[in-house]
Amino acid sequence: MATPRVSRIGEGAYLVENEGQSAIVYVAGPPESPWAFWNGRIFNSASGSPSTAPRPRSERSADERETLTAPMPATVRAVLVRPGAAVKKGDAVVVLEAMKMELPIRAHGDGVVRAVHCAAGELVQPDTVLVELART
Amino acid sequence: MIRRLLIANRGEIALRIIRACREIGVEAVAIYSDADRHAPHVVAADRSIRVGPPPASESYLSIPAIVDAALASGADAVHPGYGFLSENAAFPAACEQAGLVFVGPPAAVVAAMGSKAGARRMMQDAGVPVVPGATPDDQSDEAVARAIERVGLPALVKASAGGGGKGMRVVAEREDAGDAIRAARREALAAFGDGALYVEKLIAHPRHIEVQIFADAEGRVVHLFERECSVQRRHQKVIEESPSPAISPSVRSQITAAAVRAATIASYRNAGTVEFLVDLSPTRPDAPFYFLEMNTRLQVEHPVTEQVTGTDLVHAQLVVAAGGALPWTQGSIVQRGHAIEARIYAEDPAHGFVPHAGRVLLYREPRAPGVRVDSGVVEGSEVPVHYDPLLAKVIVTAESRDGAIARLSAALRDFPILGVPTNIPFLLQVVEHPAFRSASIDTQFLDSAGAALAGKSTTSLDEAPEIVRAAVAAHVSAASERLSTSVSEDPWDRLQGWRS
Secondary structure, rough: OOOOOOEEEOOEEEEEEEEEEEEEEEEOOOOOOOOEEEOEEEEEEOOOOOOOOOOOOOOOOOOOOEEOOOOOOEEEEEEEOOOEEEEEEOOEEEEEOOOOOOEEEEEEEEEEEEOOOOOOEEEEOOOOOEEEEEOO | OOOOEEOHHHHHHHHHHHHHHHOOOOOEEEHHHHHHOOOHHHHHEEEEEEEEOHHHOOOOOHHHHHHHHHOOOOOOOEEEOOOOOOHHHHHHHHHHHHOOOOOOOOHHHHHHHHHHHHHHHHHHHOOEEEOEEOOOOOOOOHHHHHHHHHHHHEEEEEEEEOOOOOEEEEEOOHHHHHHHHHHHHHHHHHHHHOOEEEEEEEOOOOOEEEEEEEEEOOEEEEEEEEEEEEEOOEEEEEEEEEEOOOHHHHHHHHHHHHHHHHHHHOOOOEEEEEEEEHHHHHHHOOOOOEEEEEEEOOHHHHHHHOOOOOOHHHHHHHHOOOOOOOOHHHHHHHOOOOEEEEEEOOEEHOOEEEEEEEEOOOOOOOOOOOOOEEEEEOOOOOOOOOOOOOEEEEEEEEHHHEEEEEEEHHHHOOOEEEEOOOOHHHHHHHHHHHHHHOOOOOOHHHOOOOOHHHHOOOOEEOOOOOHHHHHHHHHHHHHHHHHOOOOOOOOHHHHHHHHH
């Protein structure tokens, strides 16, 4: 089967062409919890999940510190690092679970874990700092 | 004429009224709670005034706060919209006392129609049919059984003291009466401490048909034909249309005449609705109808009447409230074409229709001939947790009912709202259901068929068709780059973690 061709035709609007047919699909929302609409149908990453889940944020200050925060109310399933551990960009450092969905929280760059602020089983709120990194 | 109107409401109806004000040169004053500081109705008004914190009881339901706001803003009139204070007789009374014109009937009329038993008696005396029923003076089992004989089978036996279906029993056959009376009596005593029973004729397949009426201060009363609202979920209307596909021209002329009689006897003024139950069981080809209640306000579904009669009911409300004459005579009002309204709620039909709050991330209204959208939100709006989750109403108009259904179906398929779940997929299931298309439903339709239709609403992304997944992948990868968040480069990594 041919791969659908996708062109962005406006904010949140995508023209998808596949095998001679075309359709407009609307997509919005943060990458970890996108919503889509097509032909009167609604698609969501976790149907029935809190709809206000803010997106994951990382704040980097001038001295190259990085904090990884919880994007939504969630349970910590696993903490994969300890203070002092070296991490590479893209490494998962914590795994959260919310509404039957696993969400790995990954390092944005190479660094060293400065502090871990969460533990497995803990319930975390949006914007709770999970892990602090120092960039290397 | 009204110079400055305070709108004691929010959401789509506040916007609807603001637009009418703008067209006729009346200044519109919006009120808002702290949850609505930048809501579309506040932005659209000529001026706005805070009335309290988010809970409705301290803001949109606070008579003192709203009357104070009206006086402080220099308004000379108040429009209640629907819901909130619109049917609370204390509100028009407080407005009258403060010297404000209330856009609606006088307080005494609101109070009289607010008493279900009182309204029923008044209508019965005026010769408007009511559902046959009685609370027998003699409450012995034998006397209650005789009352059941009088109203006819099937009948309902229920607690005279309460509502909510407590202690209600259906008597289908004569020999069931004894058991039903004793069981209803036990439950009535347990629930209300009062064993008095009320006996009522059971309408097995009722349709909900209501008549829009309008009256001015000179006592002129007209009707603007009927609306059919049989598609309801737990007494909440979901889809409304005009004309009713179920009644004959002869029943139409009887039911509209009865509504005018009801409005006249009630000394009604301004816009109102007389609700009837119509018995369309196969055994009743005469389609008897019964007065249910009178709504002393503008209805949510008023646009379907506007569409088929070519009128502006809100405009007429302002004219009549200011003491003006009705802008129409009965003979000038005609019903033309077919209109259907669907109510779009921020709710999740797949999970018990639970209302949702949140930010509307994407909102694009359908645009096509014969499509009207009355909306209370814009892209970026916050849907607060505190109020009714109605987002918008889609009203379609076409030459025929089939044409209107096709148009509604197309409009709903072209109405993306993202960020909060909506009932759009559910509405499509209803509109395309054979029983709705053939107009063979009664008020129990959604309560029996609705659950099966609701299950097919919001879908998990990993079950989405390939074209949807492709668009989502493009969106996610673009968004990930823009945000430079911790999201993996390959958006499909995300999907593998899902367990649904």
